[in-house]
Amino acid sequence: MNRYTVMNFREKLENLSISDYQGLKSPGLTCYLNSVLQVLFMTEDFREAVKRNCSEKPTSIDAHLGDLFSMLEREMAQTHNIVIKLGIKDVYEQRDAAEYFEKILCRTSPEASKIFKGELNHKSTCLKCNETNDSKNFFLVLPLSMGDPKSSTYSVRQGLNSFLKVQTVCEDNQMFCTRCNEKQDAEIEYEMTHPPDVLVLLLKRFSFDYQQNCYVKLQCKAKVVQTLEIKNCRYRLYAVVHHYGDLMGGHYTADIQSFETGNWYCFNDNTVKSVHKLYSKSEHQSISSTTAYLLMYKMGEFTNIWFANNY
Template identity: 55%
Template sequence: MSHGIVDILRQKLGELHISDFYGLVSPGLTCYLNSVLQVLFMTEEFRDRIKRCGEDATILDIHLKYLFTSLEKNMARTHKITQILGIANVYEQRDAAEYFEKILRQTCPQASKIFKGELNHMTICCMCNARNNAPDFFWILPLSIKDPHQTYRVDKGFEDFFSKEKVSGENKIYCAHCDKSQDAIVMCEMMQPPEVLSLLLKRFHYDSELKRNIKVKCEAEVPLMLKIKDYTYELYAMVKHYGNLTGGHYIAFIYSFQTKEWYDFNDERVKLKRNYISGKPYLRSRSSYLLMYMKRSRNPENISERPDAEAEETHAAMANEVMETSCNRESDIQENDNILPYKYNKTWTTETAVDTVRFSPSKSQPRTNNHLNSSLKRNQTKMKSSMRPDRLPKKDISDSTNVKTASTLDSQKSVHYWTLPEYSPKTSKRSELQNKSRKRTNCNVKPWK
């Protein structure tokens, strides 16, 4: 076989598509668009929701659905997408993060909400401590690179984004309570973390000395895992930028949860990147620009749920304590209906506010307490006939403003705390109450219903 034939075969083999995924054919130099489209396609939840969009589907949703369907079988064209996004000059350098947000804003909310998070911007006056909250949503969190000459740590930059900052001098903020500008503390907190967290490394900024925009090419240490609130996020996509502000090139490195491999998406070409992760908990890159993290699991140290068996034991113990206390109060119950002779601060569940303890069994209550409930009900029934009508109160004490509710004991039960007044509102003089005779009654007597 001649060397010419070998060279031709080698060339043909090099042109063969050897990958699990396909590239994008663009009408011009729209690598900034191709990279984010590949990220959206590889985000399986977003791709599936785009395909399921019904009446809420936008024009962009329809073309994205067609693009994703084609991309599953072979290379796809982005000509229609560029027209819908209003890209007139396909040879002009543009920003990938800008078009990532533009696509999400024009897709149906059901699909784009997995990238949507909520922040609360707080301003605290240093003089009167008045607080102003301004909730807002976000698609991308921008992280500032303060020192371009040192290795930038993404996890540290993420913490700095939520740190407190004091503004003073010319940057004072007007306080409505003080009615003038004051020094203030500004900060923000994440109210609702998204399913997919997108971080932007601000590599482009204005240099006041050079009087022009420049690109920061420092090395960034990108962690593979981020812990945010109660969840752990895993890095699965990274859009890189090579070149400078006026001219450059975008590519996307994306991890497939199906094949468990990383891939290099470079317009029409897609390459498998074996052993892209070197075993370290982070990546180092001088070209990383957009980072996407997928919410993967809940942090076990923040889970405070108790087993059902333990919760049922707690319920039973509480019920027995209430029953025992209810039956051992012979010396505390008084006959006069104008007097609440005791203070009982804890009940299990309540229907109305009464001076005796009521217990309403639930489905989760053990059967061992049923005989106690039956006994208590029988005693109540016997005493109804012996009670005089004039002893019944005219006003239910549930109208009292002294009722306080405690935090829930668990997801189904709650404990109510009652602070009952020592004397009824009907009583005008304490001396009159002290002169009245007080007779002891049976422990199961209920003065009123």
């Protein structure tokens, strides 16, 4: 069998609608919930932690997630119990995937949610007396401003660097200094004192337009890097939650790389299909997307799987 025949056969196999994974059947228009549930299901450490804890507190959301995950391993699953547990009354109302991602993690056991939990130190320094104040807080998602609404492109790496770099506040944005007992110019910065096992970045595509006096969606093309390095920790992209449409009517899907097969799949409510070709690039290349909304990076994972599937 020659090389052309093999490649042609492989392409036909990849285009088959059959998938290694199952979709979610849910009431109403809850794609925002389906997309993040599939990401959590495809996060190995989270899935295993939920399974371990679901029997200890059968009334917690871990128990409902555990049941859902067990069913997803065999067949298409329904999300009715999760919808009820989260207090969703109107299943036809448009909601935000990032909001429900955090809601779920805040209601799961500490063992399960800890892989997404990082710590930031907010440091402010008065430029007059050099008084320094530190404030440490945990985070589950890092929100990245996409800047100028008129810009046609956005770099995720530059956005993260901007979030973490030292910034000077002055004039109307001055900070109150307790030593000077008045507002002063200051330097502020965020330092990641505890990098999470899974780093979740939120691209803030919804911005308030003062000319139109309403929120608008930023449709610029984001350059999504496949690897990141923070505090000597190396992260690799393994999931992207997409938002299509606008504030009036939108739809969420999730592209996720399997920790079991190394392939990428698009989870779109009750359907799942392979999208491996879209992501099978050099790990140093960026992926351009006008719909990327939530980005999930796993620390120190997938490198061997990526090489095995691309060479």
